[in-house]
Amino acid sequence: MKQDSIISIKDLRLVYPTEDGEQVALDGITLEIVRGSFMSVIGRNGSGKSTLAKCLNALLLPTEGSVIIDGMDTREESHLWEIRRSAGMVFQNPDNQLVSAVVEDDVAFGPENLGLPREEIKRRVADALEAVDMTESRKMAPHLLSGGQKQRVAIAGVVAMKPEIIIFDEPTAMLDPEGRGEVLEIARQLHREGITVILITHFMEETIESDRILIMDAGRIVLDGLPAEIYREAERLEALGLRLPFAVEIAQRLRAEGVPLHADLLRPEELLEEIAALCP
Ligand code: ADP
Ligand code: MG
Numbered sequence: 001m002k003q004d005s006i007i008s009i010k011d012l013r014l015v016y017p018t019e020d021g022e023q024v025a026l027d028g029i030t031l032e033i034v035r036g037s038f039m040s041v042i043g044r045n046g047s048g049k050s051t052l053a054k055c056l057n058a059l060l061l062p063t064e065g066s067v068i069i070d071g072m073d074t075r076e077e078s079h080l081w082e083i084r085r086s087a088g089m090v091f092q093n094p095d096n097q098l099v100s101a102v103v104e105d106d107v108a109f110g111p112e113n114l115g116l117p118r119e120e121i122k123r124r125v126a127d128a129l130e131a132v133d134m135t136e137s138r139k140m141a142p143h144l145l146s147g148g149q150k151q152r153v154a155i156a157g158v159v160a161m162k163p164e165i166i167i168f169d170e171p172t173a174m175l176d177p178e179g180r181g182e183v184l185e186i187a188r189q190l191h192r193e194g195i196t197v198i199l200i201t202h203f204m205e206e207t208i209e210s211d212r213i214l215i216m217d218a219g220r221i222v223l224d225g226l227p228a229e230i231y232r233e234a235e236r237l238e239a240l241g242l243r244l245p246f247a248v249e250i251a252q253r254l255r256a257e258g259v260p261l262h263a264d265l266l267r268p269e270e271l272l273e274e275i276a277a278l279c280p
Contacts, residue, residue, distance in 0.1 A: 006165060006196050007033035007056065011065035014051050014219075025051040027219035029065075033198070035164075038191045040207035041200045043216035044241045049200045052216070053169045056198070057087040070164055085114070087165040088158035092173045094150035097157065103145075104129065104138040107156045114161070128156040132186055148179020155186055165196040172206065180206075204237075205245045208266050215240060228264040247271040 014026035026048045033039060041049050054060040055067050058074040069087050072079035091097055100106040107128050111121045129135045132152035142150055151171055158166055168187055172180035184206055191197045199206065207213050213230045215223035217240055223230055230237075231248045244252070251265040251274075259278070265271050 003032075004035045005032040006035040006070050007031070008068040009055075009065070010068075012052075012055060012062050012067060013064040014048075014055060014060060015063040025219055026055070029219075029221060031214070031221065033196065034211075036191075036194055036196055037211045038188070038197045038199070038209070039212045039214060040210040041198060041214045041216060042202060042204060042207060042242060043222075044202075047216040048219040049216055050169055051219075053089065053167045053198070053200055056165070056167055057089055058083045059089075085110075085161050086163050087167060088161055088163035090151070090155055090158055090166065090168045090171045092170045094147065094154040094174075097154040098142040098150060101141055102138075103134065103140050103142055103153050106142060106153055107160050110157055110161045124160045124162070125156075128160040131159050131189070132156045133182075146179060147175045148182050151175060151179065151183050152186065155183070155190075159190065163195065165198065166190060167198045167200070169200045170202065171199075172201065172203070204243055208245055215242070227266060231264075231266070 009029055009031040012026050012029040013024070016023045016025055029052065041052065043049055051060060055062065055074065056069065058080055061075055067074045069083050072083050074083055098106050099109055104125055107125045108121055111124050116124070126135070129138055132155050134149065134152050134156060137145065137149065142153055145153065155166075166187070171183050171187075175183065187197050187199055188209060199210065201207065208227055210227060213223070213225065213227055214221055215230065215237075222240065223233060223236065231244055234244060234252060237244060243249070245266065247265060247268045247270065251261050251271055255261050261271075261274050265274060
């Protein structure tokens with residue numbers, strides 16, 4: 001059976017005009033993303049990740065090629081608002097996404113723009129705040145919250161639009177480890193509830209739980225596979241300026257020293273269990 005693609009990208013090129021000519025940001029991307037999947041995108045700065053993200057919700061239109069979101073071509077102007085609703089974006093800096101003086105008003109902003117009935121808006125705001133565990137802070141001013149809490153409010157604002165897809169563009173880059181963990185856990189929870197998640201990150205550690213990892217370099221996809229497949233390409237990753245997840249790197253080094261660990265250990269707990277089992 002053919003798997004159901006929610007995103008279909010064909011021969012996508014994106015060229016920015018610049019003062020002294022042009023900058024090619026995406027150079028021939030062809031990609032199908034399965035509905036309900038969790039995909040991580042990683043690559044060094046300037047590799048085209050944010051540009052790709054912006055192409056997915058029609059903030060940018062292809063210079064060449066096409067981007068189809070749930071059957072809608074991003075070049076069709078009549079689809080613009082439905083594409084923006086169905087493919088929500090969470091950016092690196094939550095301060096740029098929060099617009100109101102009170103948390104719950106901020107979350108209501110999107111649904112209000114959809115012109116929904118009051119009761120429906122109230123219900124969506126309550127559900128979205130519950131989903132990110134921010135119900136207790138609903139009357140607070142966003143600027144008094146921690147970075148992680150602000151990011152959770154920004155996510156609630158997207159969730160309240162009932163999107164099919166959420167694209168997280170380095171959502172943890174400005175957060176402390178605790179905030180990072182919370183935001184990632186919310187992304188995983190939304191995925192379990194059926195939302196297609198695209199997580200752009202520069203922490204390889206954050207890609208472990210994904211169904212698929214895409215590695216970008218200079219506007220192209222250079223690796224595409226399951227986490228275990230990607231992590232086997234240690235030399236390739238190093239050349240791309242990427243580090244392996246901690247447990248994977250330790251396991252590979254131990255194996256190189258002759259310790260009989262099984263292949264494709266991904267998580268610290270798995271590594272610990274294997275090592276403990278080897279000890280007399
Ligand atoms: P990433 O998110 O992986 O760091 P970007 O998508 O932001 O990469 O950038 C890809 C390339 O496009 C880079 O070379 C960057 O300098 C360039 N670029 C991004 N935005 C613009 C812009 N508005 N105008 C010109 N060049 C841009
Ligand atoms: Mg970026």
